[in-house]
Amino acid sequence: MTLFEECIHALGRNCKVLSKKETNRLFTELGEKYPFTDWGRIDWEKVKNRFYMESSDEIIKYLKREIPQLNSIVYIIWDEASCLL
Template structure:
């Protein structure tokens, strides 16, 4: 069983796997919202709000500073390996099995195109939240 298959199994239910074309469209939205450097990291200097996170348990409370809990629903899981399909799932469901999700490839992003935030899991252990436009 591949690491991707293990991730799917860990997610359980209530998720959607996208086709190659749909994944390319999602990546285009992602890269239009959060510019990516040549070495595959978000260009954090171009992001209005950046929060460095020490633990996965801080992600929801940090996001709740900007967005109400009921808005923090579905996100896209994206990996730096372009051959992997994007997945849509509830944020809390993904965070509950984050080790299985991040094991799939070197770098992982949890992207909300509606709220325009991202959580970047960089392969060196950094976890960073980026919010494109801070809500007023």
């Protein structure tokens, strides 16, 4: 089992792998909202409101406090070259 497959398994039955079309739409939206470096990472130095968090629990607590109407969809961006073949 690959690391990708292990992660999908660990996330459980509510996990959904996006199609290429859905992935492209998500990346387009992300690119419109955040500045990116030439090597494809979010350029956090250019993001005005940013916070350092050490765990997913901290992120969830922050989101629930700051954006209570937020839905429960969370995107995990995974880059594995073998998935593109």
